[in-house]
Amino acid sequence: MLSIHKNGKAFLRHDKPFFYLADTVWSAFTNISEEEWEYYLDYRKRQGFTVLQINILPQWDRSKGREHLHPYIQNDNGYDFTMCNAAYFQHAEHMVKLATEKGFVVALVLLWCSYVPHTWADKLRRTVVMPKDCVESYVETVDRYFSKYHPIYMVSGDTDFESDDIIDYYEIALNKIKALAPESLATLHIRGRLDIIPSRLEENPNLDFWCYQSGHNAQFQSTAYTLAQCFSAKIPPKPVINSEPCYEMISYSRRQYGRFTRFDARRAAWQSILSGAGAGVSYGAHGIWNWHEKGLSYGVALGEGFLSPYLWREAIHFPGAWDYSFIKDFISQHGLFGLSPFVGLIDAPAEIRAARQKNTLLIYMPFNIELSLRPEMEVERISVIELESRRTMSLDATLANDLLHLPMHAFQGDCLYLISGN
Numbered sequence: 001m002l003s004i005h006k007n008g009k010a011f012l013r014h015d016k017p018f019f020y021l022a023d024t025v026w027s028a029f030t031n032i033s034e035e036e037w038e039y040y041l042d043y044r045k046r047q048g049f050t051v052l053q054i055n056i057l058p059q060w061d062r063s064k065g066r067e068h069l070h071p072y073i074q075n076d077n078g079y080d081f082t083m084c085n086a087a088y089f090q091h092a093e094h095m096v097k098l099a100t101e102k103g104f105v106v107a108l109v110l111l112w113c114s115y116v117p118h119t120w121a122d123k124l125r126r127t128v129v130m131p132k133d134c135v136e137s138y139v140e141t142v143d144r145y146f147s148k149y150h151p152i153y154m155v156s157g158d159t160d161f162e163s164d165d166i167i168d169y170y171e172i173a174l175n176k177i178k179a180l181a182p183e184s185l186a187t188l189h190i191r192g193r194l195d196i197i198p199s200r201l202e203e204n205p206n207l208d209f210w211c212y213q214s215g216h217n218a219q220f221q222s223t224a225y226t227l228a229q230c231f232s233a234k235i236p237p238k239p240v241i242n243s244e245p246c247y248e249m250i251s252y253s254r255r256q257y258g259r260f261t262r263f264d265a266r267r268a269a270w271q272s273i274l275s276g277a278g279a280g281v282s283y284g285a286h287g288i289w290n291w292h293e294k295g296l297s298y299g300v301a302l303g304e305g306f307l308s309p310y311l312w313r314e315a316i317h318f319p320g321a322w323d324y325s326f327i328k329d330f331i332s333q334h335g336l337f338g339l340s341p342f343v344g345l346i347d348a349p350a351e352i353r354a355a356r357q358k359n360t361l362l363i364y365m366p367f368n369i370e371l372s373l374r375p376e377m378e379v380e381r382i383s384v385i386e387l388e389s390r391r392t393m394s395l396d397a398t399l400a401n402d403l404l405h406l407p408m409h410a411f412q413g414d415c416l417y418l419i420s421g422n
Helices: 034-047 086-101 120-124 132-149 164-180 223-232 262-273 320-333
Strands: 002-004 011-013 016-018 020-024 051-055 072-075 078-084 105-112 152-157 210-212 240-242 280-283 353-357 360-365 371-373 379-386 392-394 398-400 403-406 415-421
Touching: 020 320, 034 086, 034 320, 051 152, 051 280, 078 132, 086 105, 086 132, 105 132, 105 164, 132 164, 152 164, 210 223, 223 240, 223 262, 240 262, 262 280, 262 320, 262 353, 262 360, 280 320, 360 371
Parallel strands: 020 051, 020 280, 051 105, 105 152, 210 240, 240 280
Antiparallel strands: 002 011, 011 016, 072 078, 353 360, 360 415, 371 403, 379 392, 379 415, 398 403
């Protein structure tokens, strides 16, 4: 099971530092066959992923058309939330069991915003709303089937908090699941670009760490680092994760033409980690989260209006997943579980992010320029890693008036600087 590191910035698993490297597979319980699940688990395990983010209830904007079980008996309003379908939860539990046996931690969403009245999703298109007086019994069902596997509970999914009624739903769910499963960590998965948590939730001691979402709007990709700064500044300190950076090959939201590339996803990850969200990061592939298959329909008009996804058999091989795997390996091998944002860069563009732990300084450089900084240590070695090719080179710098001047490196892609000193 997971716990919080004494530094308040990282996780422990079996008392050892643990990097939260999640893949996003919201639609697993409705869309994936057991044979597909086995293949998926084996492939992501080989890549080094440690966490799987799954929606317990059917994902409202998943790819549709495949027959599946339903969590509750269906009626004219969608579901009768007083009539649980045990077969659905038994099926979901079996999938969780298979995942945990292969070493994954599952992060389970209790209530996606589409199940809560008056959220942005409910206003956009009413789907199935759970009555408030059914929330506790639903959480009891969740606990009965899943808590034995020590999951993380993401109490909310993609939510905003525009009314007291919305807050009530999540407060009830949070307090109930922590009463039933106090050893499971709990957090909130919130809407893209949201930076304010209502005090009733922010001050609730049952929240163990922060998740934010920089999301899929091309105009607001800077939130990968601005939201990391925001949440890491909260008191008391808690681990922070960008739980939904731009998915690889998802289109820009609001039907803007274009798709996020491997580079875009990698940039969002490093900018998050070096700006205060160093406990981990979540990856997403457009075609995996919604588990798209030939013959299924995908509602491009739902949500933020994304273009059609790739087939899951194609999306699982997107190269960006390996870039995220490298992040986990790099952080773990260097023991960098206590990084703090570094503010010693001189007149650097905001997109360049840096963090330090003791005598190790990391700088993420999306595009190649000369750079000056106050190192605050005696520099011994500077290595530059081109992140897409993983080629490395050493870099000679000059020191003058306590400023370290770094020349341009020789690579064309985005790079990570590893500066070691004493």
